[in-house]
Amino acid sequence: MKIILAADHGGYELKEQIKLYLTGKGYNIDDVGCFSTESVDYPKIVNKAIPKILASKHNAGIFVCGTGIGVSIMANRHKGIRAACVHSEPYAQLCRSHNDANILCLGGRFINFDQAKPLIEIFLDTPFMGAHHTKRIKMFDD
Numbered sequence: 001m002k003i004i005l006a007a008d009h010g011g012y013e014l015k016e017q018i019k020l021y022l023t024g025k026g027y028n029i030d031d032v033g034c035f036s037t038e039s040v041d042y043p044k045i046v047n048k049a050i051p052k053i054l055a056s057k058h059n060a061g062i063f064v065c066g067t068g069i070g071v072s073i074m075a076n077r078h079k080g081i082r083a084a085c086v087h088s089e090p091y092a093q094l095c096r097s098h099n100d101a102n103i104l105c106l107g108g109r110f111i112n113f114d115q116a117k118p119l120i121e122i123f124l125d126t127p128f129m130g131a132h133h134t135k136r137i138k139m140f141d142d
Contacts, residue, residue, distance in 0.1 A: 001124075004061040005031045006049040006071065008042035011064025011108035014116060018062055021117065027124075046074040053102055054080050061103035062120065068107035075103050079141050087111065092119040096126035100137050 003022055007015035012034055023029055032048040034040045042065045053061045061083070063071035068085040075083035083103035084095035087110070095101035104123040106116055 002028045002059045004049045004052045006045045007064040009037050009039050010066030014108035015064045017113040042070050043074045050078045064106045064108045066109040068105040072105035092122035097129045100128040
């Protein structure tokens with residue numbers, strides 16, 4: 001699995017901590033930016049990341065902006081993307097098991113790394129349940 005990381009300036013510091021953590025766990029990481037706390041428009045960063053996510057059904061994304069909302073809205077404008085703005089462990093589990101989310105969106109101004117870590121682990125470790133959920137997922141892109 002390749003994990004595509006993306007952030008704007010509001011999520012830069014959390015993204016960097018996530019990158020260190022996931023690299024240490026042996027994940028293949030592709031960081032598309034941003035690379036400082038200098039102001040940047042998150043739609044541009046998200047649009048750089050989306051083709052990399054869609055390149056393989058095994059790829060996943062972790063996007064971070066100030067709230068997680070902006071990057072999730074932008075990502076979900078793309079066919080084949082199911083981005084979830086997550087702030088709790090049940091949300092992390094359900095976005096994967098029921099919605100087959102392929103991007104985890106986090107708010108760098110609202111959660112710290114210690115809070116983000118279990119959300120990331122749950123997101124990466126939870127399989128999609130399939131069954132009747134598959135029909136609903138197909139409706140997203142129809």
